[in-house]
Amino acid sequence: MRIAVDAMGGDHAPHEIVAGALESARQVSFEILLVGDSAQIEPLLPKRGRPDNLAIHHASQVITMDDAPVMAIRRKRDSSLVVAAMLVKEGKADALVSMGNTGAVGVTAKLLWGGLPYVDRPAIATVLPTYTGRCVLLDSGATVDCSPRQLLDFALMGQIYAAQVLEIPNPRVGLLNIGEEATKGNSVTKEAYQLLQSQLKEEFIGNVEGKTFYEGVADVVVCDGFVGNIFLKTSEGVAEMVLKVVKEELTRNAFNKLPLALLKPAFGRIKRRLDYREWGGAPLLGVDGVCIIGHGRSDRYAVRQAIAVAAQAVANRLNPTLRHALTLLHQEKEG
């Protein structure tokens, strides 16, 4: 197995990407290919004791956060992202990992690899911690304007992913919305509610709100990529602010400083339970290949997690599983 890592994508690229890939390579047996500007990557690797399973594949250009996705792919054919995706297309790598421009990663994978059968647009499936367990949110940023029909595609892919990869039996699907009642929502979610209900029957639990999401009422929650991305970043922002306020208030006077020291192990556990980095990268579902999209802010630890997620997706046969399950599902409906 060989994983192609876009070394130039992300807020802390190439430094943290290279460091994460290096740490991974030392722990695993599969191959890791760092795709990007070798003049920048080479100096970041040790001269001696470099692991055998880590190599550089040169690409001269970089797609930045400012680049409009479709334009970037056309104009920057020798960018780390496009070159890494081509390696997967040509069978020279088994998966792509990128922390770069989410829109550009989605468009590149879709254009170069093509889509899965019966799926109109791809979706990023992010696994989030809830109070009682975890929940798959999709789309968290690949397809920003969605039709109700596309939301149904996301629901089906989310169910297959939850059941067959995360091993959650009979996943319950919810629709992210602004009220629990069927009459609530914007024009797209109102129509999507009816469609999900008629197609998924009792597997559809109805609308899920930001609050009930974190209570863990559903295993899979669908929304368009714009709303999903807002949801994700808002969650991160609030969690960080709350923890900052908690720490500030606990250290407000000298009297409290001693107990805080005693409580340090608890704070370690809290951080682990809530930290997005523990959850690694998220798979882009609906494209014909394994693509793991990491957080733009990823540090070396998050990069290592994303590479592990990619390796697991390849080992678990994520793509053939989705392809097979989607084909069966639609044949049943038509037959």
Added chain:
Amino acid sequence: MRIAVDAMGGDHAPHEIVAGALESARQVSFEILLVGDSAQIEPLLPKRGRPDNLAIHHASQVITMDDAPVMAIRRKRDSSLVVAAMLVKEGKADALVSMGNTGAVGVTAKLLWGGLPYVDRPAIATVLPTYTGRCVLLDSGATVDCSPRQLLDFALMGQIYAAQVLEIPNPRVGLLNIGEEATKGNSVTKEAYQLLQSQLKEEFIGNVEGKTFYEGVADVVVCDGFVGNIFLKTSEGVAEMVLKVVKEELTRNAFNKLPLALLKPAFGRIKRRLDYREWGGAPLLGVDGVCIIGHGRSDRYAVRQAIAVAAQAVANRLNPTLRHALTLLHQEKEG
């Protein structure tokens, strides 16, 4: 001054609404009118020692969360919400307070009172705590599908509200979006970015993400009512989950129980800094009258806060101020 309170709207109506109004009436000098089913409200009030400034105005019907807004208003003309809004229209009350169906409250106020000049659709302006201060988010649920032009209206109303009511000098406006770059977003936010930049010039700070929002980079942040409502409820859900996890981890073993007791005052302060109830109800801007929309989950304390917000808005001449400032602003642009 007289405030009309929709006694039948909200998850805990009429019980908590009546209790909150009663507590308010005992503390203030203005009049409070409880609008709703007198057979249900009467038994909730004390037989003796009822404040002189608290009265009941009977209305036989109730608009529920399941009701589709426009239909509900047409069919339920004797509902507490419609009757309360009529009292304001007829000059028998100065403001409307409701914790009920947000969509129905927005549509009722707009249809019965009309809109403000140059404003296409109304928006709920919610003041949220940030790490460094506070920020006005609008729309948080009145207008779920928005055009770029409507987002500009929200920005202008938000600026006037922030400057003249909250007394924030030169409010900085941001657009809630999924990336900081101008190229990011869905079809509406991409166009809105250009419009806000050309109209607000340097007062527009660009895109704001869920994370930077809570760092306090802007004083006013605009988005459509669907996204705003998701943002609000997600924030609430995450804050609750994080505090629950913090408490669980701090009480995980007996060793930590003593320090936790010592830290109780800090937890009181944390709750106050993050609690939505402290911020009371939110004004519906863009309708020709004062309408304060409270959280559906409001308890008596939140109801008291919402009534206080309404009284303050009337005292501060919120509506004439907005009308005057909007007229000036558009005349300047045309002249």
